[in-house]
Amino acid sequence: MTYNIFFCVFILFSIFTYMMLLNGKISVKHKRLLLLIFVVSSSFFVSFKPMEVKDTARYLEVFGSNHSLQYIINNYDVRYGNRYMGLDIGFVLYMFFIKGLGITFRGFVFVNSIISLTIFIVGINSLCNEIKTKVNVDILRVAMLFMIMYGFHYSAIVLRGGLSIGLGICAVAESMKKKKKLWLIILLLALSMSVQSMGLLNIIPVFICMRDIRISRKNAMIVLTFVFVWFLFNIGSIVTPVIAQLLLRFLSWSPLVGFSTKVNDADYRVGLRDWLMWIISVILIYFSEDKNNRKMNLKMSMTCGMVLLCFGYPFRAFSRVVDYLFVYSVPVIYVNMEEHKRNSVTRYAALLATLGMIAIQVVAIY
Template sequence: MYTLFFLIYTFVAFFNWFICIQEYRFTCATKTVFLLFNILTISFLMALRPLEVADTLGYVEIYEQSDAINELSFRFGLRYKGIEYCFVKLMSIFKKLGFHFRVFFGIISSLTCYLMISGMSRCEKAITHRKSSNLITIWTIFLFYCGMHYCGIAIRSGLSIALGLCAVADWHEKKKIRSILLLVCSICMHSMGTLFICILILGSLKIRGYIKGFIIEWGILFLGLLLNASQLIISTVAGIALSFFRYMGIQGFDSYLSTFDYQVGLTDWYMLILIGIIILICNINNIFFEKMSAIVGVGLIILGIAYPIRAINRAYDFFIIFIIPIISSNIALSNKNKRILLWIMMPLLYVIQFKMCY
C-alpha cells in the first residue's frame, strides 16, 4: 500500500511539473482554481495514507488519547510522548468534536499546504516586485522538495515551517505584530520553530554581495565534507558540552552527545552540490534575493558541519526550504532558456525527498 501511495503522489508531482512550464499562459483565477484543486487532492491523499507510513501510528495513538489528557498538564515547551503539548491540544479539539483521525490529517495537510504556498509566494513577490506570483511553480517545487514529507510524515515540522514562512513574509511586509504571533504559533507546533527567530534576524540585516561570499562558503563546506572535518569539530564541542552538563548535574544528553555517525552520506553530498549549483544559477542583483540566499547558506552550514548529529541535522530544512521562492522568482524574471534549465532541474530536488520518504 505504501508503494502505491508513493506512486500516486509522484504522479501528482510530475503532472504539476509538466503544467508549470506553461504557467505564464494562465490567468490568476485559473492558477488559483488549479492550486486549490491540487491542495485538496494532496490533502485527501495524505488523509488516507497507509498506517505503515512513518510516524503515522504514533500520531494515531496520541490522537485517540488526546481528549483524555488533563487540561492542566499543558505547559508551553513541554511534550507528551515526544510531541509538543500545543499540538496534542490541537488534536484533542478535533477529537472532542468527534472527527476521525484521518479528517485531522487531511485538515492539517490542507492548512500546511495553504500556509506554505502563501508564505513562499509573498517571499517571491518581495524578490520580483511583481503583484502576482508563480503559484503553480511554487507548488510544484514544494511537492518535489518536501511536500510529502511535511504534509504526510513530519506533520508537526511541516505546520511549524509553514507558520514560520508566513511570519517571515509578514515581517518583511512590516506586519510585525502578526509576524510575532505566527512565530509563537510556529514554536508551539514544533520546538524547532525557534530557528525562525534566527531567520527573522538574518532577514533584517543589510546583506549585499553575498553571492561572492557564498562561493567561498560553499568551497569551505565542500572541503570540510571531503576531509570529514566535523569529526574533529563535533567531537570537541560535544566533549565540552557533555563535561559542562555533567558538572552541572544535568542528565539525559549523554546518548545524544556521545554517539555520532561521522560517515558523510551521499544525501549530504547531493544536497550541498545541488543547492549550491541552484543558488549560483539563480543569482539576481536583488537585496531580498541575497537575504534568502544567506538563509539557505546557513542551512548548508548546518548540513556541512552537524551531519554527524542526525537528530539536529534536520534543522537545516528550516533554512534550505527558502530555495523554493528563490527558484520560483528566478523563473519569473529569467529568459526562456534559463527558465527551461531551472524547470529541468526541478525533479532533481525530488531525489532528496525520495531518500527521506521511501
C-alpha cells in the same frame, strides 16, 4: 515497500501539477485554481497514507489517548522542548481540539494538510507583497516546488511541521508590516506547534537578502557536491548526536538540575537540539539582515534554498542543527553568482537531486 510506492505516486502527481504551472498558455487565475485543486486532492491522498510510518504511529498514539486536558498540561516537560509524549504541546492541544469535533485520525490528517498548505501559500503571497515582489505565476512555481517533496513530508508525515512553517512565514510577513503584536502572536503560535520546524527561520535571511559575495561556477559546484554528499549519506545524523553528547556531558558537570541523569536520554538530545537550532536561527537572522539591499533576486534565492531542502529532508531524515547551515550555501551561491552562470549550476543541482532520489529509492526497495 508500501510506503515507497505511496511516496513515488505522490511525487509523480506533484510533478505533473508542477509542469502544468510551468505551461505559459494557462492563465495565472487558472494556475491558482490548479494549485487549490492540488492542495485539496493531495491532502485527500495523504490521509490514506500507510500507518506503519514511525512518525505517523506516534501521532496516532497521542491522538488516540484518552488523557484529559488537565493531565496533558500537568505532564509536559519544558526541558524536553515543551513536549508531551514526544510532540510539541501546542500541536497536541490542537490535535485534541480537532478530535473533540468528532473527526477521526485520517480526517485530522486531511484537515491538517489543507490548513498547513493553505497557510503556507497565503504566507508566501503576503511576504512577496511586502518585499515588493509581484505575485505572479513565478511565486506559484516556488510554492509548488516546495510542496512537491518538502511539503509532502510536512503535510503527510511530520504533521506539525507544515503548520509551523506556514505560520512562521506569515509571522515574517507581519513583522515586515511593522505589526509587532500580531507578529509575536503568530510566531509564538508557530513555535508552539513545532520548535524544530521553525528551522524555516534559517531561510528568512534569504528573503531579507544576503551580503555581497562573488562566487565562481567552479566553487559553486564544489559546494553543491559537498552538500549533496552530506545529505545523501546522512552525515548530520552522526555529527549532531556527538555535539549533543559533548554539550550534555559538559552540562552534567554543572549544578543545573536535570542534566546529570539525562546524558544518555535520546529524547533529551532531541529537546536540546530544538533549542540549539532556535538559537542558531536567531544568530543567523541577526547577522544576515541588510536593510540597504533589498533588491536581490529573492525568488531565485528562495527557490534554491527550498530545492536543497526538497532532496535533502524527505528522503533521508537528517539532524537539522548542522544541516540547515549547509542549506544556506545554495541561496548564497545563487544570489551572488552572475546570471549567465546560473543555468549550468542549476542543471548540475537538478542532476544531483535526481541522482539522490533514484539512489534512495533503490536502497529502500532492495
